[in-house]
Amino acid sequence: MEALQYVLYLLVTITILVTVHEYGHYLAARASGVRILRFSVGFGRPLLSWTDRHGTAFTLAPIPLGGYLQMHGEDGDTGHWEPNEGSDYPNIPFDKLSPWWRIVIAAAGPGANFVLAFFVYWVVSVAGVTAYVPIVGTVESDTPAHVAGLRGGEELIAIDGQSTPTWAEVSVALAGRLGETGDIHIEARRPDASSARLYRIPVEDWRRGEEAPDLLADLGIVALPAVIGRVLDDSAAARAGLRAWDRILAVDGVVVESWVDWVGAVRAAPEQAVLLRVDRGGREVEVWLTPSARSQGEEMIGFAGVEAPVRTVRYSMTEALAWSANETAAKTVLTLKLLGKMFAGMVSPKNLSGPVMIAKVAKDSAQTGWRNFLHILALLSISLGVINLLPIPILDGGHILFASAQIVARRPVPAQVQAIGMRVGLFLVSFTMLFVIYNDVARLL
Numbered sequence: 001m002e003a004l005q006y007v008l009y010l011l012v013t014i015t016i017l018v019t020v021h022e023y024g025h026y027l028a029a030r031a032s033g034v035r036i037l038r039f040s041v042g043f044g045r046p047l048l049s050w051t052d053r054h055g056t057a058f059t060l061a062p063i064p065l066g067g068y069l070q071m072h073g074e075d076g077d078t079g080h081w082e083p084n085e086g087s088d089y090p091n092i093p094f095d096k097l098s099p100w101w102r103i104v105i106a107a108a109g110p111g112a113n114f115v116l117a118f119f120v121y122w123v124v125s126v127a128g129v130t131a132y133v134p135i136v137g138t139v140e141s142d143t144p145a146h147v148a149g150l151r152g153g154e155e156l157i158a159i160d161g162q163s164t165p166t167w168a169e170v171s172v173a174l175a176g177r178l179g180e181t182g183d184i185h186i187e188a189r190r191p192d193a194s195s196a197r198l199y200r201i202p203v204e205d206w207r208r209g210e211e212a213p214d215l216l217a218d219l220g221i222v223a224l225p226a227v228i229g230r231v232l233d234d235s236a237a238a239r240a241g242l243r244a245w246d247r248i249l250a251v252d253g254v255v256v257e258s259w260v261d262w263v264g265a266v267r268a269a270p271e272q273a274v275l276l277r278v279d280r281g282g283r284e285v286e287v288w289l290t291p292s293a294r295s296q297g298e299e300m301i302g303f304a305g306v307e308a309p310v311r312t313v314r315y316s317m318t319e320a321l322a323w324s325a326n327e328t329a330a331k332t333v334l335t336l337k338l339l340g341k342m343f344a345g346m347v348s349p350k351n352l353s354g355p356v357m358i359a360k361v362a363k364d365s366a367q368t369g370w371r372n373f374l375h376i377l378a379l380l381s382i383s384l385g386v387i388n389l390l391p392i393p394i395l396d397g398g399h400i401l402f403a404s405a406q407i408v409a410r411r412p413v414p415a416q417v418q419a420i421g422m423r424v425g426l427f428l429v430s431f432t433m434l435f436v437i438y439n440d441v442a443r444l445l
Contacts, residue, residue, distance in 0.1 A: 009366060010359035011064050013377060015041060017113065017384050018067040024112025025069040025105055032101040033092040035072035042067060065355065065433075099403035106399035113385035114328060120378040121324035124371050128314030131166035135227050135309060136188065138257045143220020145186075148199040152225065153247050153279060154188035157196045161185070162330075165313050167223060168375075174215040176334050179208040179346025184219075191245040192281045211350040226262035228306045235305020240289040242306065243280065250277040259308055266291050270302040331379060335386045354436030357443065393418070394425030 019041050029036050036054070040046070042061030049059045073093025094102075134156040139146045156164050159173035177184055181204045189196040207213035216223055226248035231237045248256045251265040252274050265274070270293035278285050291302030315323050341347040353361075358380065366373040388396040398421065402413045 006359040006363050009362040010355060013358060013362045013380065014064045014355075016377065017116075017381055018042070018064070020112050020116045020381070021109045021384060021388070022067045022069050024108040024110070024115075027112075028105040028108035029069060029071055032097055032105060034094050034097055034101075034105070035091055036069065037072055038068075038070035040068050040070070099406040102403040103400050106396040106403070107389070109396050110385035110388045113381040113388075114332065117331070117378040117381045117385075118324050118328045120374045120381070121327045122320045124374050124378075125313070125315045125320040125323050125327075126317055127371065128312045129166070129371050129375075130310050130312045131168065132224060133229070133309040133311050134164055134167045134170045134223070135225055137222035137225025137227075137259075139222070140220040144201045144203070144218075145199070145220040148186075148201045149197075150186070150188065150199055150221070152222075153227070154190050154197075156186060156188050158187040159184065165311060171215065172331075172334065174219075176337060177203065177206055178213070178215075178338070179341050179344075180206055190282070205346075208346050209348050211348045222257055224259045224308070226256045226259050227309055229309030230307040232305040232307070235303075236290055236292045237304045237306045240276075240287050242276075242278070242287060242289070242304075245281075245309075247279040248276055249279055249284070251275070266304045267301040270294070270300045272302070328378075328382065331382050332386060335383055339386065349435070350439055350442075352432075352436045352439055354433065354440045357440045392425045392428055393421035394429055398422075398425055 022039060022041065026036065026039055036056045038057045038059060040059045040061055041064075042059075043063040043066060044061040046057075046059035046061050049057055051057045071094040073095040097105075136145075136150060136152050136154050136156065138152045139150045156170055158164055159170060160177070162169070162173045164170045164173055174184070182202070184201040184203060184206075186199045186201060187196040188199060201219060207215065207218060228237070228242060228244055228246045228248070230244055231242055248262050250256055251262070254265065256262050256265065266289075269291050271290060273288055273290045276287045276289055278287050289304060291304050293300045294303045295301075338347055342349055342352075361376055362373065365376040389400070391397045391401040393401070402418060402421070406412050
């Protein structure tokens with residue numbers, strides 16, 4: 001049953017991305033006046049098909065690993081074609097279009113993916129996203145963060161000048177420094193402080209070429225500490241006198257390093273008094289807590305009545321326009337940056353993911369909320385747009401390359417050269433697909 005759910009989420013995700021991508025090509029092709037024979041989502045024999053009055057067949061095929069727009073004259077075939085009766089659509093073969101129009105058509109697919117990402121970010125930013133506040137837990141001794149002065153309990157405000165309101169933004173900012181040498185600039189602030197402090201963490205060839213590096217752990221930072229964000233009214237924690245921003249250091253003498261440790265200690269002590277050692281504004285205090293008892297199935301668990309620190313990031317409809325544009329641009333730049341580092345050997349290609357991991361991430365994100373799923377959808381859409389713009393024959397970037405060469409040389413690229421390029425491009429794309437599927441399987445095993 002779970003496998004079917006993975007397949008379902010993969011189909012939904014790929015269908016959305018491919019449909020938007022091909023629709024971008026379709027709109028540009030319609031504007032150019034070229035004859036459009038088929039708009040297909042998926043490959044293989046069509047499962048569903050519908051032909052409009054202009055003679056374009058819209059099909060849904062069973063292999064959901066892409067799609068295509070078939071235009072008359074695209075492969076040198078300029079045979080007879082007639083639109084349906086009543087159509088006023090032009091009859092321009094693709095090979096009669098100017099190279100400028102061919103560039104526009106090729107670029108419109110990736111462009112549509114960037115527009116989708118912008119729209120998704122706009123929807124999410126207007127609806128609001130609730131996420132954990134990036135408060136540092138413990139900092140391991142003699143690690144880069146510890147040497148720089150971080151001690152735990154600080155909120156990460158920005159990394160290298162990039163605002164980090166959530167842990168997701170922290171991860172993105174750190175990922176951008178993979179393989180580099182220099183100082184990572186971290187701005188952090190304690191809850192009781194009025195201003196942030198700048199910490200400089202030197203790195204050298206940071207995690208260069210490593211597979212799935214744990215960036216926070218490498219710096220010595222433990223995320224999701226046992227810091228209280230809210231104390232529920234009339235709860236065991238309220239009766240014990242716990243306060244917001246208290247950081248739990250130990251329970252009955254056992255050190256607590258994370259929120260998971262804290263929850264586990266409370267759950268194990270229903271209606272049992274435990275002694276807490278708490279950091280309250282830089283001063284350690286002791287608090288007695290007696291968790292209330294709650295039933296979970298056949299066992300009783302302890303419940304303190306506290307919540308982790310979370311914040312909701314929300315923008316007005318107009319503010320969201322600028323934020324969405326910046327977010328789309330930033331994620332596009334990051335994707336290009338990581339691809340460049342991958343080609344330079346600074347980032348391991350084993351970090352590439354294929355359809356198996358896309359299915360897993362899509363399912364897992366959807367189960368944690370539609371906002372998380374939309375975030376993943378936007379990131380995948382940006383990745384699809386960037387990859388398709390690479391100057392590899394068979395991809396959109398390859399078509400742009402050939403058309404640009406025609407503009408410069410003032411004559412078309414010889415058909416034989418294009419054919420060889422297409423074969424090379426097909427080999428590269430096929431090899432990459434097999435490689436990422438191997439990565440997916442290796443991760444699962």
